[in-house]
Amino acid sequence: MTTYQSLLLGIRSSGAYFISTFLFGVMFGIAASSAGVSDWHSMLMSASVFSASAQFASLEFWQSPLPLGTIALSVALVSSRNILLGMSMTHHFDGHSMTKRIILLFILNDPGVVTSFRLDQSVDRLGYVTGYGIALMFSWLCSSLLGLNIATWFAQADLGSLDFAGPLVMATMMILFAKGSKADPTPWIVSGIAALILFEVGTPNYLILILSVVIGVVAAVARGRFKHA
Amino acid sequence: MLEQYPVLVAIGMMAAIVYATRLGGYLVGLQIRHIGWLRPILEALPGCAFMAILVPAVRQGNLVEIAAMACVVGLMWKTDNVVIATVVGMAVLLLGESVVGV
Numbered sequence: 001m002t003t004y005q006s007l008l009l010g011i012r013s014s015g016a017y018f019i020s021t022f023l024f025g026v027m028f029g030i031a032a033s034s035a036g037v038s039d040w041h042s043m044l045m046s047a048s049v050f051s052a053s054a055q056f057a058s059l060e061f062w063q064s065p066l067p068l069g070t071i072a073l074s075v076a077l078v079s080s081r082n083i084l085l086g087m088s089m090t091h092h093f094d095g096h097s098m099t100k101r102i103i104l105l106f107i108l109n110d111p112g113v114v115t116s117f118r119l120d121q122s123v124d125r126l127g128y129v130t131g132y133g134i135a136l137m138f139s140w141l142c143s144s145l146l147g148l149n150i151a152t153w154f155a156q157a158d159l160g161s162l163d164f165a166g167p168l169v170m171a172t173m174m175i176l177f178a179k180g181s182k183a184d185p186t187p188w189i190v191s192g193i194a195a196l197i198l199f200e201v202g203t204p205n206y207l208i209l210i211l212s213v214v215i216g217v218v219a220a221v222a223r224g225r226f227k228h229a
Numbered sequence: 230m231l232e233q234y235p236v237l238v239a240i241g242m243m244a245a246i247v248y249a250t251r252l253g254g255y256l257v258g259l260q261i262r263h264i265g266w267l268r269p270i271l272e273a274l275p276g277c278a279f280m281a282i283l284v285p286a287v288r289q290g291n292l293v294e295i296a297a298m299a300c301v302v303g304l305m306w307k308t309d310n311v312v313i314a315t316v317v318g319m320a321v322l323l324l325g326e327s328v329v330g331v
Contacts, residue, residue, distance in 0.1 A: 016311040023315055041236050048244035058243055066235045068242060075243050079250040081282065085252025093255070093267075101255070108251045111311075113275075164294045167286040168301050168318045174279040175305035183269070188276035195284040197290050206282040209281045216277030224269050 003096075003127035010112060010131025014139075017111040019170070021136050022143040024052050027165055029147015035062045039148045046144040050137060051109065053078040053166040077206055078166070084213075085113045092116065092125035101126065107133030110173050118180040186223050191216030293325030 001009070025046070032042040037059070049055055059072040061067050086108060093101050104126060113131030116125050178185060195212035203211070258271065287298050301318035304310070 019237070019312045020315040023319060027319075034230070037236075041240065044237075045240045045243065048240060049247050051245035051247045054243060054247050056238070061230075064231050066231060066239050068235070068239055071239055072242055072246060075246050075252070078282070081249045081275060081278040082247065083254035083257070084252050084271075084278045086256075087258035088271050088275055090255060090258030090271070100303060105251045105255055106248055108255075138321055157294065163281070164290060164297065164322055165319070167283055168288075168292075168297060168315065168322070170279055170283055171298060171301050171318075172305050172311050172314055174283060175302060176309075177276055177279065179306075179309065183272040183276065185276070187273040188280050191277035192280035192284045195281045196288060199285040205285070208285055209278070212281040212284075213274065213277045216273060216280070220270050220273035220277075221266075224266065 001122045001124060003124045006124035006127030007068045007131035007134075009123060010128040010133075011135045012039035012131075013115060013128075014111070016134045017132075018116060018135050020169070021052070024165055025140045025143025026147040026150070028052065028055055030151045031056065031059055031147075032115055032144075033148050033151030035059045036220040037062060038076045042144060043141065046140055047137075049075075050109075050133075050140060051075075051079060051082075052140075052169060056166045070123055073206070077209060077228075080209060081110070082108065085110060089113055089116075089129070089143065096126050103135075104130045107137055109133045109136055110170075111136070111176070113178065114177045117177075139160070184220070184223055185222040187216040190219035232260040242273060296325060 029042060032045075032055075033039075037045070039040045044150070045055055045058075054075045056064040057078045058071050061070050061074065086105065107130060109129070109132060112129040115132070116123075116128050119125075121130065164207070178188070191212045195208050198211055287295060290298065297318045300321050301314045304314040304317055308314070
C-alpha cells in the first residue's frame with residue numbers, strides 16, 4: 001500500500017475519534033472562552049499545539065500574570081507520553097526521508113498511533129498516522145471554533161468537571177491500546193499500582209510519572225527474562 | 230483580558246514543548262532501536278505512561294468523575310466504540326453534578 005493510500009486509510013479510519021475529538025474540541029472552546037482566552041488565541045493554540053490534554057491543562061493556570069513556568073511544566077508532564085508514543089513508532093516510519101518524518105511528527109496523535117498497531121504490515125504507518133492526524137486536526141479546529149461561538153450559552157453553567165475530560169479521553173485510548181496491542185499487560189498493571197502507591201504517599205506528580213513508568217519498565221524486563229528462562 | 234505578548238509567548242512555548250516531546254521520543258527511539266531487548270520495553274512504555282497519568286487522576290476524582298470513568302472503561306471494553314463511551318462518559322460528567330450535587 002502506498003503512502004497516499006495509507007494516508008487515505010488513516011482519514012477513513014479516524015471516524016470514531018473524529019467524533020469524540022469534535023466533542024472535546026467543543027468543550028475546549030467553551031472552557032477556553034470561560035477562562036478568558038480570546039477567540040483567535042484559542043484557535044491559534046488549537047492549530048499550533050494540537051493536544052487536548054496539554055490545552056486543557058494550560059487553562060487551569062490561565063490568569064494574569066500568566067505563570068509561564070507552571071504552564072510549561074504542566075504541558076510537559078501531560079505531554080510526556082508523546083515521548084513514549086514517538087519511541088514506539090521508531091520501527092514503523094522507515095523508508096521515508098528524515099525531513100518528511102520530522103515535519104509530519106507535528107501531527108503525531110495518540111489514536112492514530114494506537115490504532116496503527118492493529119494494521120497489517122502492508123500499510124505505510126507514517127502515511128496512516130498522518131492521515132489520521134489531518135482528520136483529527138480538522139475536527140479539532142472546527143469544533144474549537146464551534147465551542148467558542150456557543151460559549152455564551154454555557155456561561156452560567158458550572159464546567160468544573162470538564163477538567164476530567166482529559167483522563168476520560170486517555171482511558172478510551174488505554175483500552176484501545178490494551179485490546180489492540182499484543183504486548184504483555186503486566187508492566188501496565190504494575191505501573192498503575194506503583195502510581196497509586198506513590199500518589200498515596202504524597203509524591204509530586206512529575207515523580208509519580210517518572211517512577212511508575214520506570215517500575216513498569218523494570219517489570220517488562222523481568223517478565224522478558226522470566227519468559228526466556 | 231491578558232496582554233497580547235505574554236499570551237503569544239505562552240502559546241508558542243506550549244507548541245514547542247508538545248512538538249519537542251513528539252520529535253524527541255522519535256529521535257531517542259532511533260538511537261536505541263538496534264538494541265533488540267529494548268523492543269518489549271518500548272511496547273510497554275505507552276501503556277505504563279497512560280496508567281501513571283490515569284491512576285492518580287481517578288484517585289483524585291469525585292464520585293461523579295469516578296462513575297464517568299467506570300462508564301467509559303466498561304463501555305470501551307464491551308463495545309470498542311469510542312463515540313458511545315465518550316458521549317456516555319461526558320453525559321455522566323455534566324449531568325451527574327446536578328443530580329448528585331457533588
